[in-house]
Amino acid sequence: MLRITDLKLPLDHADEALPKAIRTRLKLGAKEPLSFTVAKRSYDARKRGAILLIYALDIETPREAEMLQHFADDKNIGLTPDTNYRFVAQAPAALPLRPIVIGTGPCGLFAGLILAQMGFRPIILDRGKAVRERTKDTWDLWRKRNLHPESNVQFGEGGAGTFSDGKLWSQIRDPHHHGRKVLTEFVKAGAPEEILYVSKPHIGTFRLVTMVENMRATIESLGGEIRFSSRVDDLLIDTNAGGARQVRGVTLEGGEAIRADHVVLAIGHSARDTFEMLYARAVYLEAKPFSIGFRIEHPQSIIDRARFGAQAGHPILGAADYKLVHHATGNHAGKGRSVYSFCMCPGGTVVAAMSEPGRVVTNGMSQYSRNERNANAAIVVGIEPADFVPFDAASDKGAPHPLAGIALQRALESRAYILGGENYNAPGQLVGDFIATRPSREFGEVEPSFKPGVTLGSLDSALPDYAIEAIREALPAFERQIKGFALHDAILTGVETRTSSPVRIRRDDSYQSLNTRGLYPAGEGAGYAGGILSAAVDGIKVAEAVALSITAH
Numbered sequence: 001m002l003r004i005t006d007l008k009l010p011l012d013h014a015d016e017a018l019p020k021a022i023r024t025r026l027k028l029g030a031k032e033p034l035s036f037t038v039a040k041r042s043y044d045a046r047k048r049g050a051i052l053l054i055y056a057l058d059i060e061t062p063r064e065a066e067m068l069q070h071f072a073d074d075k076n077i078g079l080t081p082d083t084n085y086r087f088v089a090q091a092p093a094a095l096p097l098r099p100i101v102i103g104t105g106p107c108g109l110f111a112g113l114i115l116a117q118m119g120f121r122p123i124i125l126d127r128g129k130a131v132r133e134r135t136k137d138t139w140d141l142w143r144k145r146n147l148h149p150e151s152n153v154q155f156g157e158g159g160a161g162t163f164s165d166g167k168l169w170s171q172i173r174d175p176h177h178h179g180r181k182v183l184t185e186f187v188k189a190g191a192p193e194e195i196l197y198v199s200k201p202h203i204g205t206f207r208l209v210t211m212v213e214n215m216r217a218t219i220e221s222l223g224g225e226i227r228f229s230s231r232v233d234d235l236l237i238d239t240n241a242g243g244a245r246q247v248r249g250v251t252l253e254g255g256e257a258i259r260a261d262h263v264v265l266a267i268g269h270s271a272r273d274t275f276e277m278l279y280a281r282a283v284y285l286e287a288k289p290f291s292i293g294f295r296i297e298h299p300q301s302i303i304d305r306a307r308f309g310a311q312a313g314h315p316i317l318g319a320a321d322y323k324l325v326h327h328a329t330g331n332h333a334g335k336g337r338s339v340y341s342f343c344m345c346p347g348g349t350v351v352a353a354m355s356e357p358g359r360v361v362t363n364g365m366s367q368y369s370r371n372e373r374n375a376n377a378a379i380v381v382g383i384e385p386a387d388f389v390p391f392d393a394a395s396d397k398g399a400p401h402p403l404a405g406i407a408l409q410r411a412l413e414s415r416a417y418i419l420g421g422e423n424y425n426a427p428g429q430l431v432g433d434f435i436a437t438r439p440s441r442e443f444g445e446v447e448p449s450f451k452p453g454v455t456l457g458s459l460d461s462a463l464p465d466y467a468i469e470a471i472r473e474a475l476p477a478f479e480r481q482i483k484g485f486a487l488h489d490a491i492l493t494g495v496e497t498r499t500s501s502p503v504r505i506r507r508d509d510s511y512q513s514l515n516t517r518g519l520y521p522a523g524e525g526a527g528y529a530g531g532i533l534s535a536a537v538d539g540i541k542v543a544e545a546v547a548l549s550i551t552a553h
Helices: 016-028 064-070 105-117 131-144 178-188 205-221 272-280 300-309 383-393 406-418 431-435 465-479 533-553
Strands: 002-010 035-044 052-060 076-077 100-102 121-125 225-227 232-239 244-250 256-258 264-266 290-299 326-327 339-347 349-352 362-365 373-383 427-430 452-458 490-495 517-521
Touching: 002 016, 002 064, 016 052, 016 264, 035 064, 035 533, 052 105, 076 362, 100 105, 105 131, 105 178, 131 349, 178 205, 178 465, 178 533, 205 225, 232 256, 232 272, 232 431, 244 264, 256 326, 256 431, 264 533, 272 406, 290 300, 290 339, 290 362, 290 465, 300 373, 326 465, 339 465, 362 490, 373 465, 406 427, 406 490, 427 431, 431 465, 431 490, 517 533
Parallel strands: 100 121, 100 264, 121 225, 264 517, 427 452
Antiparallel strands: 002 052, 002 076, 035 052, 232 244, 244 256, 290 373, 290 490, 326 339, 339 373, 349 362, 427 490
16 A cells, blocks of 8 residues: 655645545546545644645555555655554463553553453552542532542543543654554544544543543453552562562552552552652652643634634634743743743633642643633743752752652642632633733633632742743743733633653663562653653553563563
């Protein structure tokens, strides 16, 4: 099969224009047989009002060999890559101990699925509840201010990605096409088939709920076991005379011990008590950079017009997104810092994402339709482990403690809780007032979407000075890229602290912990992924490593 890439047509091209363009490109006669499928469709919106669709197409033709030779020097015509997934091992008939997977976010879910498909019957443990019960608990916070520490946006079946925009693209290197395996399994579980070919696929929260349930059913049908409300409180570790350490299982909150020689740690970026347990057990981990900031909300129509011009609202384009970066250069505490947009949610809502009492955290979420009135994104500042030290009493003489980033997160989230009124409202400020350094008193034309509510005032004390000053400089700079971005009535809501894990649980080339054999740190919580797709891909890689380790014995 041939693949043509970079075939461009106008946004509103007629259906017959695509096969005609293929024939022209390949110099096929009008009567020659032609069969094709769309491998990828993206768009080029650099010229507003003249947006182009860009296709990658797989072509079936009896003249394949001839055409490959004829177009040998054409970088946009070649063989279609083989993206079929192949299992690396099969479980032995007598499996001495089943592998354990901790966590049912994208990473844990795919680690469990791949192990189950290879016959290893994994035991999958999650501290939270099944996805529908978890959804009820999450709405209990949003509607009635009742926080459930073990069942919320962060914890429970599906992980934090369940309450997000459901973005399914990534910039990771993927030479083995694991991402294709992820998308294929999502389609089997109920995702729309378009995620296999659109350039920036997404699913949305409501569809993710059903998909997660269907994937659970598949794992169980293959002999896997999924246990909810099963928080892992300890690891069983043997240490030999030479000091080598081997994991031997886990201990659950209620005291039950489960034996295993292979344990996948897919715990997510907010399992702070688990990070503390790992540190106490001397598992090697280190502080890692992440980012902090606020959520910003604009009318989605402003973003659509700025990106698409007169073609805004076209059904193929959908709600517009953006990606912005600014490097602060002003003479202030934020000089030299990078400010960027993160986790942009077109036509979505800002959600309460806390998992600990007395703290406030924001995140963004969209449904598949992306038809809510506001666009939102995090506007965040990158921070390094050295920035954590002032917030952490355990950091010694300026050297950051491995868990110092957690101390910083907790301090900022506690401050946000106080600024919001100590009732799980988020603190907020109009963009115009934030730039002008004056407190906000009343909302303007933009109604905030955060539930249970937003308390207006000043956000100047919500983040360190360097972050406040860098963001204050960045917003007018972003206005020069997107007209209306610094709209006076746009809303900033705080705080955004869970952009990625504050720790990295280091692993070697076999995907095992540097100092504890049989322990497989994985996904976003271990510092090896960011987002649904990359976390799921990491879960596949770790599952393969576990399978190869078991079968090697």
